Amino acid sequence: MQKKNNKETMKRVLKYIRKYTPALVLSLLLAGLTVLLTLYIPILTGNAVDLIIGKGQVDMAGIFAIMKKIAIAMIITAVGQWIMNTCNNYITYHVIRDIRTDAFAKLEILPLKYLDAHAYGDIVSRVIADVDTFADGLLMGFTQLFTGVLTILCTLGFMLVTNVPITLVVVCITPVSFLVAKFIATKTYSMFKEQSETRGEQTSLIEEMIDNQKIVNTFSRGEAVKSKFGEINGRLQKCSLKAIFFSSITNPATRFVNSLVYAGVGVFGALVAIKGGISVGRLSCFLSYANQYTKPFNEISGVVTELQNAFVCAGRIFELIDEEPQVPDAADARVLEEAQGNVDLKDVYFQYVPEKKLIQNFNLQVKPGQRVAIVGPTGCGKTTVINLLMRFYDVNSGSIKVDGTDIRDITRGSLRTNYGMVLQETWLRSGTIRDNICMGKPDATEEEIIRAAKASHAHGFIKRLPKGYDTVITEDGGSLSQGQKQLLCITRVMLCLPPMLILDEATSSIDTRTEIKIQNAFATMMEGRTSFIVAHRLSTIQSADVILVMKDGNIIEQGNHETLLAQGGFYANLYNSQFAV
Structure with missing residues (x-):
């Protein structure tokens, strides 16, 4: 061998x-x-x-x-x-x-x-x-x-x-x-071979600890991490010594x-x-x-x-x-220019691993301009639906169509260009504030960038930075707070304004006062645009046209805020648990 x-x-x-x-x-x-x-x-x-x-x-x-x-x-x-x-x-x-x-x-x-x-x-x-x-x-x-x-x-x-x-x-x-x-x-x-694999394991641990040092310190896991590193380092020492001795x-x-x-x-x-x-x-x-x-x-x-x-x-x-790449776009795949926002999920089944079922027989029709909120307990499949809409994963069976075309027959690039996405986890790259904002629209003018920053209420804190929009930040945002990093990601979407929006806990790291302002900005931004909103705080989705209540990968309730409250079901219990006096 x-x-x-x-x-x-x-x-x-x-x-x-x-x-x-x-x-x-x-x-x-x-x-x-x-x-x-x-x-x-x-x-x-x-x-x-x-x-x-x-x-x-x-x-x-x-x-x-x-x-x-x-x-x-x-x-x-x-x-x-x-x-x-x-x-x-x-x-x-x-x-x-x-x-x-x-x-x-x-x-x-x-x-x-x-x-x-x-x-x-x-x-x-x-x-x-x-x-x-x-x-x-x-x-x-x-x-x-x-x-x-x-x-x-x-x-x-x-x-x-x-x-x-x-x-x-x-x-x-x-x-x-x-x-x-x-x-x-x-x-x-x-x-x-053992030395190379162990070195990769050690590199993985070091990178993970550097990225999450604050969490490690918060939960006093320093000694446990040192112990784990010592164990890996010891194994690396032994296999390295053996390899070096024989060589x-x-x-x-x-x-x-x-x-x-x-x-x-x-x-x-x-x-x-x-x-x-x-x-x-x-x-x-x-x-x-x-x-x-x-x-x-x-x-x-x-x-x-x-x-x-x-x-x-x-x-x-x-x-x-040699790893198997993702399935390439079909040779005759359609380039989605300007989506109308008609999204249809029919008989969708999906699971990350074969032995663990997740999304089962999922059906949903979204008309252009509708605001669809997705709520439910952790692990019910909310973010998975977003992954399927963006085609980060392909469905196991069933279909997802945009404007009547199966998204597997649409180029990935054009599909994702028609979505604006703000996630709970922020992603910034090394560069200036301006570079991070205009990532989706590199040719944006200064006026457009400032207008988007004002709409997301990020302009104020950006102007207080040492060099304003020319301030250089690292990939983790440097000294910016989590809320400020979230505002930059929101500004990024405000600048592009694509025809469809995905907001996955988009205001989770923002204070209540700023959140109200952002919600008003979102309301303006979502006018005439198909929007998917994932939220745990139900106060942020009361104005949604359709609220999908998910549990174990299935839609168990569907309707607007008033209808679901009147039903007194799972949604009503969730809402009352957050707002009951």
């Missing part, structure tokens, strides 16, 4: 590398050139040694000529290695850029059910930490693997030409290195094999030299080759363990890229 995963991952990596074939070819050519020149230098050195015959028998002119050749070879090798490393860096970081681009693009089209089912920290870890680790392994592979293999092959060829018997000594001891490398590679794969024994083990090779060449070569079968210069050349022949095994064995880690990380990022 491990071999199959590595093979598939390698195929995927090669597809990304294929775009940079010219740089790869140049890198391989330069690797070959530098290896040949590196192996040529020992020959020159051996020739120089042979020119030193004895006292007073030294050919200085010949030695200086050889030294010049060595200097030229070294300069060319250095320049070639620099260009080769530049090519390797170019390939590696362009491949990493492409992988991250594909991963982020996939995040944009993944269905919400994937994001709901996976910890955000783990996803971030895959796109950031795992890709960085893969980059390190890939760069090491380019830098050391190519040159290592070429060095082994070329050195073997040079040694065979120089002396076959001594070469056989080297070749006979070499397989020990392969056995050592294979043993360590097999052990380290599962350990690096770290690679170098000493292969160096031991290298020493055996060097000793074998030295002893056997000396015996051959005594019998006149090889000159001292050639023997010194051979000893140099023995070092150069065995050195790549050290590098390759180190690369193998790094590549195991890299393949694990690459596998995790490819898992994300």
